[in-house]
Amino acid sequence: MKNKFSLQKQHQKEALMGYAFIAPQMLGFLFFIMIPLISIFVYSIHTKNLLFGTNIWCGMDNYKALFYDSVFLKTIKNTIFFSLGVVPINLICSLFLAFYLCNNYKENKYLKTIVFLPVVTSGVAWAIVFKYILQGGTDGPLNYFLSLIGIQGPNWLHDTHTAMISVIITRVIKNLGTNVLIFSGAILNLPNSLIEAATLDGAKGIKLFTKIKLPLLMPSILMVMMVTVIGSMRVFDTIKLMTDGGPEGSTMVIVYYIYHQAFKMFNTGYASSISVILFSSVLVLTIIQWSLRKRLSYYEN
Amino acid sequence: MIYNQDLFIQAGIDTPKEMQAKGEWTWEEFKEACAIITAKTGEYAYQTPDGGGYDARILHNLTPIIRAYGGDIWTENNEIKINSPESVKAITLFHDMLYKDGSVVPPGNQTDFYSGDVAITMGQISRLSKLKDASFDWGIISMPKGPKGEFAIIGQAAICASKNSKNSELAAELIAYMTSKTCVERMAGIWPPARESVMESDVFLNSNKMINKDDMQNVVGHSIKNGKVISSNINYPQIDVESRMEWDKLWNKDADVQAVTDAVAKIYAKYIK
Numbered sequence: 001m002k003n004k005f006s007l008q009k010q011h012q013k014e015a016l017m018g019y020a021f022i023a024p025q026m027l028g029f030l031f032f033i034m035i036p037l038i039s040i041f042v043y044s045i046h047t048k049n050l051l052f053g054t055n056i057w058c059g060m061d062n063y064k065a066l067f068y069d070s071v072f073l074k075t076i077k078n079t080i081f082f083s084l085g086v087v088p089i090n091l092i093c094s095l096f097l098a099f100y101l102c103n104n105y106k107e108n109k110y111l112k113t114i115v116f117l118p119v120v121t122s123g124v125a126w127a128i129v130f131k132y133i134l135q136g137g138t139d140g141p142l143n144y145f146l147s148l149i150g151i152q153g154p155n156w157l158h159d160t161h162t163a164m165i166s167v168i169i170t171r172v173i174k175n176l177g178t179n180v181l182i183f184s185g186a187i188l189n190l191p192n193s194l195i196e197a198a199t200l201d202g203a204k205g206i207k208l209f210t211k212i213k214l215p216l217l218m219p220s221i222l223m224v225m226m227v228t229v230i231g232s233m234r235v236f237d238t239i240k241l242m243t244d245g246g247p248e249g250s251t252m253v254i255v256y257y258i259y260h261q262a263f264k265m266f267n268t269g270y271a272s273s274i275s276v277i278l279f280s281s282v283l284v285l286t287i288i289q290w291s292l293r294k295r296l297s298y299y300e301n
Numbered sequence: 302m303i304y305n306q307d308l309f310i311q312a313g314i315d316t317p318k319e320m321q322a323k324g325e326w327t328w329e330e331f332k333e334a335c336a337i338i339t340a341k342t343g344e345y346a347y348q349t350p351d352g353g354g355y356d357a358r359i360l361h362n363l364t365p366i367i368r369a370y371g372g373d374i375w376t377e378n379n380e381i382k383i384n385s386p387e388s389v390k391a392i393t394l395f396h397d398m399l400y401k402d403g404s405v406v407p408p409g410n411q412t413d414f415y416s417g418d419v420a421i422t423m424g425q426i427s428r429l430s431k432l433k434d435a436s437f438d439w440g441i442i443s444m445p446k447g448p449k450g451e452f453a454i455i456g457q458a459a460i461c462a463s464k465n466s467k468n469s470e471l472a473a474e475l476i477a478y479m480t481s482k483t484c485v486e487r488m489a490g491i492w493p494p495a496r497e498s499v500m501e502s503d504v505f506l507n508s509n510k511m512i513n514k515d516d517m518q519n520v521v522g523h524s525i526k527n528g529k530v531i532s533s534n535i536n537y538p539q540i541d542v543e544s545r546m547e548w549d550k551l552w553n554k555d556a557d558v559q560a561v562t563d564a565v566a567k568i569y570a571k572y573i574k
Contacts, residue, residue, distance in 0.1 A: 247549040264538040
């Protein structure tokens with residue numbers, strides 16, 4: 001009896017210790033993520049102005065106004081375009097790079113460093129440097145090199161046709177390294193026995209890749225895709241620093257519009273309703289991808 | 302305006318002060334001088350305020366030219382005049398400088414006046430602190446004239462205390478202190494307030510070590526006395542973001558200034574009543 005009691009006490013102590021260890025993270029999550037997240041839903045049904053201190057219940061008015069807000073509708077279009085650009089380019093490039101790097105894993109030390117370098121660079125510095133590189137005329141380094149081979153480059157960030165693509169490429173190169181790292185890990189852990197068996201059965205080249213390696217990599221691919229989609233919908237710093245939403249609003253994305261409404265207009269209520277829309281769309285996308293994961297990656301343990 | 306005297310001399314033309322003395326300091330002559338500087342030195346001649354003349358500071362850049370030609374952005378009576386013939390004429394002048402003469406630092410270009418690569422720029426005297434270690438000779442001069450005279454912009458900022466605040470009286474006290482004689486004297490060389498008593502005081506004339514008394518009186522003081530604030534409105538942040546989508550169409554070679562300003566005026570009309 002006595003023994004059992006002390007064992008129970010031991011368990012309690014251990015549990016307490018465990019909670020103490022996760023407390024800092026959980027408290028941070030509670031105060032900086034959970035509570036603000038719930039507040040956003042409450043704010044979104046109020047006409048709330050942070051500067052004037054107004055806070056009046058308005059039901060669904062904020063959401064109704066969204067449908068008539070041409071800028072908001074434009075930001076949705078832009079965000080979708082941005083994600084559709086970033087996600088496939090990022091996935092394909094990082095998968096390709098990961099395979100290339102894994103082929104000669106030891107010799108590619110320098111290339112690996114170069115690919116991963118942008119990830120550890122500050123996003124702000126990255127955007128400013130690219131803004132410099134992408135200047136129009138022949139003043140920017142990129143256009144200067146293009147002019148050497150006889151191509152007249154556009155004013156990348158100030159041309160409606162090229163601004164979004166420039167931002168997308170900037171963003172992709174910045175985040176490529178993380179995904180390459182995840183894919184490399186997955187590729188190096190591919191079960192050799194399966195590949196050997198397939199090779200013995202005569203599979204090689206593209207067939208080996210599409211029928212054996214790709215399905216085995218599906219869990220990592222889906223995970224990376226989810227993270228990249230969410231990340232791309234939350235883009236802010238690159239846009240703010242490189243184009244400020246222009247030209248002609250062609251790079252105005254949702255998060256930037258939220259910032260604009262909340263911190264320039266102080267329309268906190270309205271901004272919150274946009275945030276709710278963004279939150280819901282990301283949630284829905286994640287659920288879709290999660291269910292895809294169950295269906296597509298049957299090799300997952 | 303702040304100018305790089307070396308580049309004017311290098312181009313073999315009169316310096317702004319000499320042009321002013323001859324009565325030639327007009328926007329037309331300014332445009333011409335800029336074109337010559339670019340042709341002769343290969344450098345850009347004019348940089349918009351802080352290089353932001355195509356986005357955040359679009360009105361700071363255009364207003365002095367527009368008003369000098371008799372136009373305006375919108376008036377104090379909320380009459381929208383951005384697409385009036387006078388305004389269009391003034392904007393066309395700037396547009397020609399940018400695309401026909403190639404004398405203005407174009408959108409997105411990072412060339413900077415303060416590092417000595419541009420001949421002249423528009424700015425407030427607080428910007429002079431960037432010229433502390435300048436390797437070139439520089440000077441300041443009032444705005445060029447247009448058919449309707451000379452118009453400078455006064456920097457505008459407001460401090461407000463919320464009506465609902467528990468401490469509104471304390472806030473008022475703070476503002477009274479900030480605008481008191483001692484504080485104004487301390488700030489006069491960087492942010493001179495638009496008050497006659499300050500403009501005429503010796504403290505103001507000697508307040509900035511980088512500028513002599515003469516320039517302080519005839520350029521800074523003169524510009525503040527004759528200057529006006531930019532057209533403003535409580536909805537400006539929203540006006541800014543929406544109108545910028547139209548303004549951006551102005552920044553290409555074949556832009557139709559009238560069409561762009563008509564579209565901008567339409568957006569202004571949505572908010573300014």
